[in-house]
Amino acid sequence: MPQYAVLIYAGDAPGDLEMHDRHAAELSGSGRLAAAFALADGSTATSIRGAGITDGPFAESKEVIAGFYVIDASDLDEALAIAGRNPAVRQGGGVEIRAVAGGFVRPPAHG
Amino acid sequence: MLATTVRVTRDVEVAEECVQDAYAAALTAWRENGVPANPAAWLITASRRRALDVLRRERVLRTKLALLARPDEEAAEPEDPADAVPDERLRLIFMCCHPALAPEVRPALTLRLVCGLSTAEIAQAFLVSEPAMAARLTRAKKKITAARIPLRVPEPAELPERLGGVLGVIHLLFTTGHSAPAGRDLIRTDLTGPALHLARTLADLMPGEPEIRGLLALLLVTEARRDTRVGDDGKLVRLDRQDRSRWDRAAIAEADGLIVGALRARRPGRYVLEAAIAALHAQAPSFEETDWPQILTLYDALSRVWPSPVVTLNRAVALAEVHGPEPALAEVERLELGGRLSGYRYLPAVQADLLRRLGRNAEAAHAYRQALDLTGNETERAYLTERLAEAEPPDAEAVAGPPLGHSSCGTVRLTSRLR
Numbered sequence: 001m002p003q004y005a006v007l008i009y010a011g012d013a014p015g016d017l018e019m020h021d022r023h024a025a026e027l028s029g030s031g032r033l034a035a036a037f038a039l040a041d042g043s044t045a046t047s048i049r050g051a052g053i054t055d056g057p058f059a060e061s062k063e064v065i066a067g068f069y070v071i072d073a074s075d076l077d078e079a080l081a082i083a084g085r086n087p088a089v090r091q092g093g094g095v096e097i098r099a100v101a102g103g104f105v106r107p108p109a110h111g
Numbered sequence: 112m113l114a115t116t117v118r119v120t121r122d123v124e125v126a127e128e129c130v131q132d133a134y135a136a137a138l139t140a141w142r143e144n145g146v147p148a149n150p151a152a153w154l155i156t157a158s159r160r161r162a163l164d165v166l167r168r169e170r171v172l173r174t175k176l177a178l179l180a181r182p183d184e185e186a187a188e189p190e191d192p193a194d195a196v197p198d199e200r201l202r203l204i205f206m207c208c209h210p211a212l213a214p215e216v217r218p219a220l221t222l223r224l225v226c227g228l229s230t231a232e233i234a235q236a237f238l239v240s241e242p243a244m245a246a247r248l249t250r251a252k253k254k255i256t257a258a259r260i261p262l263r264v265p266e267p268a269e270l271p272e273r274l275g276g277v278l279g280v281i282h283l284l285f286t287t288g289h290s291a292p293a294g295r296d297l298i299r300t301d302l303t304g305p306a307l308h309l310a311r312t313l314a315d316l317m318p319g320e321p322e323i324r325g326l327l328a329l330l331l332v333t334e335a336r337r338d339t340r341v342g343d344d345g346k347l348v349r350l351d352r353q354d355r356s357r358w359d360r361a362a363i364a365e366a367d368g369l370i371v372g373a374l375r376a377r378r379p380g381r382y383v384l385e386a387a388i389a390a391l392h393a394q395a396p397s398f399e400e401t402d403w404p405q406i407l408t409l410y411d412a413l414s415r416v417w418p419s420p421v422v423t424l425n426r427a428v429a430l431a432e433v434h435g436p437e438p439a440l441a442e443v444e445r446l447e448l449g450g451r452l453s454g455y456r457y458l459p460a461v462q463a464d465l466l467r468r469l470g471r472n473a474e475a476a477h478a479y480r481q482a483l484d485l486t487g488n489e490t491e492r493a494y495l496t497e498r499l500a501e502a503e504p505p506d507a508e509a510v511a512g513p514p515l516g517h518s519s520c521g522t523v524r525l526t527s528r529l530r
Contacts, residue, residue, distance in 0.1 A: 001132050002259060031138040074132055074161070075261035076211055077269075099258050 001072040003034055003100040004079040010042070010066035011092030019087040027069070032082060035105055036069035063093055070100060112155050119162040126158075129165060133158035167199075168262045172255075175203065175224050179252040200225060201316045202262045204309065208277040209260050216251045217280050218287075223248060226305040236302050238293055274317075278326050278382060281309045285330050293487030297341050307334060314369075321373035325383030328366035328373070332389040335359035335366070347494035351398035363393045381417040384409055403432040420451045424458060427465075436468040456485035460495065467502055475502040 027033045042064025045057040057064050066088070073079035076097070083095045112133075116126040133154050147153045207220040219237060222228040228236075234244035254260065265273040288302025310327040317323055339353040370390055373383040388409045395401040410426035423446055431439035443462045452458045463478035479499040486492055 001128065001135055030142075031135060072135060075259045076209075077261045077263075077265070080211070081269075097258075101257075 001074060003070050003103070004073050004076075004083070005068055005070050005098050005100050006079075006083045006086065007068045007096040007098070008066045008086060008088050009063035009093045009095065010088055011063060016087065016091065019091075023085065023087050026085075027071070027082070030082075032071045032073065034070040034072055036067070038067035039065060042066065066093075070103070112151070112158055115155050116158045116162045119159055120166060125165055126162060129161040130154075130158050132161045136161075164263070171199070171203070171262055176252050176255065178223060179220075179248045198264075198316070200312055201264055204277055204313065205264055205273060206255070206260055206262045208273075208280045210273070210276055211258060211260055212251055212254060216247050217276070218284050219244060219247060220251050221280055221309070222284070222305060225309065228301075228305065232301065236287070236299065274320065274322065277313070278322060281306050281313070282326060282329075282382075284309070285333070289333060290491070291488050295489050297347065297488060297490035298337060303330075303334065303337075306330060321376045322380045322382050324369040324373045325380060325386045328369040328386035329382055329389055331362045331366040331369075332386060332393050335362040335393060341490060345490065345493075346497075347490050350392065355395075355397065358393060363390065366390055367394070378416065379412070381413065384413040384416065388413070401432070403429055407433050420446055420449065421455070424452065424455075424461060428461060431465060431468070436465045440465040440469065454485060456482055456491075459485065463498065463502070467498075472502045 024036065027036075042057050045064065047054050047056060047058040049058075071079065071082055073082060076099075079097050079099075083097050086095050088095055113123075113126055113130055116129050117123055120126045120129065136157050137150070137154060141147070141150075203225050204221065207224055208217045212220065219233050222233050222236070223230065230245050230248060231241050234241040237244065239247075264270075284302050285306035288299035288304075288306065290297060291299045307327075307330050310323070310330050314320075314323045314327045335358050336353060339355075339357050340348055342348050366386060367390055370383065370386050373379060374387060376383070379387075388406055391402050391406050391409070407426070407429045410422065410429050413422050414426060423442065427439040427442040427446075430442060440462070443458065443465060446452055447458060447462070459478040459481035463475045463482060466472075466475035466478060476499055479495055479502060483492060483495045483499065486495070
């Protein structure tokens with residue numbers, strides 16, 4: 001089954017976290033979730049371009065990637081149907097869907 | 112289960128993937144609707160269906176997408192067996208008009224993959240260079256493959272929205288050919304033909320959809336007037352001067368049959384209402400006998416289901432016939448201030464006609480010049496130039512001819528204009 005990465009762009013208003021938790025529970029219960037990561041606040045992002053290291057997110061916009069997850073979906077329509085239920089879509093932000101071209105996950109080491 | 116699937120795919124790896132997909136689908140479906148009476152049969156069926164989908168998709172992508180990689184070929188290739196299956200065409204139409212593809216590539220992709228036009232023909236139709244069109248199609252191909260845009264008719268839940276996209280593409284193809292934004296000819300049958308064909312195909316395959324019938328009816332009625340829109344001298348003939356005896360009555364009657372059924376729907380949609388308006392024009396024995404009050408009522412309904420500045424502009428034309436040019440001009444001026452139609456060549460053209468009817472010739476001349484600046488179609492330019500000459504006060508100083516305008520392709524347009 002192909003996999004799709006769903007990048008969650010949060011608007012600049014703080015969203016309702018409870019809705020995101022409910023959505024996460026629903027998603028993991030559906031058996032479609034392969035991996036999910038929440039990221040530290042976008043204002044703490046650092047970018048590297050040809051010109052060197054800069055403070056801030058790579059794309060200059062009001063929205064920043066708040067996190068991303070990887071789902072199993074047989075095609076784009078199915079991926080869009082699953083990703084479209086993300087609360088960010090209705091909280092002034094949105095999601096970007098990209099097919100996964102390859103991947104590797106090593107669980108965080110404990111120590 | 113795997114054995115059954117391998118018989119379909121002839122490939123163990125693909126079959127394994129289909130079996131996995133079937134289990135995943137079962138997880139979702141059974142949670143929602145309960146476990147079926149015969150789970151094993153359910154899984155085998157799901158797995159086989161998935162396998163057939165994969166096979167079909169691969170075959171189509173192999174045969175169809177290969178066309179996008181060969182932009183240099185001249186003639187349309189012979190229909191391949193996939194086209195013999197009507198459902199296949201339907202799936203292909205939905206794939207080409209998928210919302211994940213850039214809107215500007217959807218009509219081109221549909222012409223290439225569904226209608227079999229060559230890249231050169233499509234480039235010519237959309238007034239871009241062939242390399243530019245080839246690049247656009249190649250990009251689309253890449254997106255279809257990488258993102259796995261599916262080759263299937265959408266689920267009932269997503270159908271209304273997706274169908275709107277498909278109808279929009281067909282409508283755009285037709286209107287671009289109906290009044291070409293640029294070039295020598297007003298009408299481009301190389302675009303109106305495929306659009307009509309697509310609308311008919313869609314109506315045959317999805318007979319239960321009133322909006323499809325509405326679109327087909329709209330195109331039929333518009334096409335019925337085709338031969339009278341340009342005179343033997345190559346000049347544009349306005350609706351009030353067109354020879355109604357030469358309109359295609361059979362096409363108008365067919366459209367009427369489509370509309371009557373569709374209008375009974377509880378809330379007729381955009382295309383049904385547009386078709387009804389066009390049909391009222393077509394059924395009037397003469398321009399003077401046009402049922403303008405009824406047309407105005409239909410425009411009011413259209414404004415409710417599809418509020419858009421283009422509808423407001425066309426409604427103003429009907430308003431002028433029912434209540435006079437004064438209130439209609441006020442509407443058009445409000446539109447102009449709104450700015451959403453800036454660059455739309457028919458706004459100053461309608462405005463100019465209304466100003467002339469009010470005897471405000473100097474202002475009318477100014478508006479005709481604005482319209483001239485916005486159209487690149489020679490037939491339309493000739494018409495506007497004549498109107499301008501009529502509006503020019505005889506004692507006015509000679510004005511230089513307007514610069515040749517560049518109009519953008521692709522504005523939505525209705526058919527019941529004053530021309």
